[in-house]
Amino acid sequence: MDLNFEKTGGLIPAIIQDEQTGKVLMLGYMNEEAIAKTQETGKVTFFSRTKNRLWTKGETSGNFLMLKSMVADCDRDTLLVKADPVGPACHTGADTCFNEENTKGVSFLNQLGSVIKGRRENPSESSYTSKLFARGINKVAQKVGEEAVEVVIEAKDDNRNLFLNEAADLLFHLMVLLEAKDASLPEVVEVLEARHK
Structure with a gap:
C-alpha cells in the first residue's frame, strides 16, 4: 500500500470493522512497523500513543483481532481494517469501543x-x-x-x-x-x- 504517512505525522488512523457483522469495533493508529507486523502475524497491531510502542490488540487479554483485509481510503491517509474479533474489542469488556452490541x-x-x-x-x-x-x-x-x-x-x-x-x-x-x-x-x-x- 502506498500510504501518505507524512500527511498524518507518521501515524495512520485505522478503522477496525468486524468482517462478518460490518460493525465498527474501534479506532487505532498504525505506523509502518505496525502495518508490517499486522500483515506478518495476522493479528491487528497498533502503535500505542500512550505506551509509545507497538501494541498488538489482545496481547494481555487474549482478545485478538484476526486480520481479514486491509485497504487504504482514496486519500491514502486512513485504513479500513476488517477483522475477526476473538472476544470483546474494548478494554472495558464491551463488544465495541463505542459501547454497541456486535451481533451477527x-x-x-x-x-x-x-x-x-x-x-x-x-x-x-x-x-x-x-x-x-x-x-x-x-x-x-x-x-x-x-x-x-x-x-x-x-x-x-x-x-x-x-x-x-x-x-x-x-x-x-x-x-x-x-x-x-x-x-x-x-x-x-x-x-x-x-x-x-
Missing part, C-alpha cells in the same frame, strides 16, 4: 453461506449438507419443496417456535440449493434491490 443478526447468513460452500467443496462423511450435495440437485430441490410445505402447515397453527424452526429449515435448504446452482443469497438480494428501485 442477518449477516450471519453470509457466514452460513461460507460453511455451506465449504461442505460442497470439501465434503465430509459426517456432514448432513455434504450428504445432501452428494445426492444431487433433484434431492436438494425436493428438500426445499418439502420444507416450504412444512412452513405453510406451521403458519396455519399458533406455535410460533415450530413456525420459526420450519422457516429456518426452509432458508437453510434454499441456501444449499443456491450453492448447488452456483448462486448465492447476496445475488438474490441484488434482484430484490433492483425490483425495489
